[in-house]
Amino acid sequence: MGQPTRHHRSVLAPQTRRSFLRRAGFAGGAALSLVGLAGCSDDGGSSVRVSRAPGSSAAQFVHGVASGDPLTDRVMLWSRVTPAIEGDISVNWFLSESPDMRNVLRSGTVITGASRDYTVKVDATGLVANTTYYYCFETATERSPVGRTKTLPTSGVERLRIAVLSCSNYPFGFFNVYGRVAERADLDLVLHLGDYIYEYPGRGVSEAENPDEYGDGRPLGRAPEPPYEIVSLDDYRTRHACYKTDVDLQELHRQHPMIWDHPISSPAIRV
């Protein structure tokens, strides 16, 4: 993977880096298409954790895109395919310096499947320090939202601006702060401290009944899945997928690279 593929043509309207934020509405991918940039293939798979659009027979990117652990010359790119049928899926990825993905600087193909919960994780290397990049994923029929990321600077920078977030509990509130941070165009990265997800039961235990529990979503209707304390890898994957359906969390990841301080238990969870 990762061989540069330059001089691709695109049918996309030109976008500036500044307009990337304003056009958050294309997160669903409706306004863009990379079809024609490179060939993709798609087979499908099982273990669907979030329902697809009614009538859809294609694998979909319903958990958004993310980037993280940036270094001066590389950054991790992530997404997850929600498959239509069981089987491995071939996913192409693209990285560009422009949000319209007009000039693809890096690209590759990865195979994902049930063994890794249909996640896609790419270490995009050979990048320039302190530089903004854009990326997306594509199967034969679906394209992910276009994400933005940035490499770390080496030295001599006048400013490094970091948003710090901490302890994010899906059933205890909406992620409005994530949405506001996503709107900031002047950030270099997001540092998430503490709990990125919580393992507590999702239903049947109220705060009044047991103040040590933090999983009751009844006041807000945001009961997490699965509705019990997560202990297994499959539990963690399901809980993580539940959080990743939040639109503000998806937009936060789409706009900024993230670094965690917390040793999250499941390898499927980390970007």
Ligand SMILES: [Fe+2]
């Ligand atoms: Fe915490």
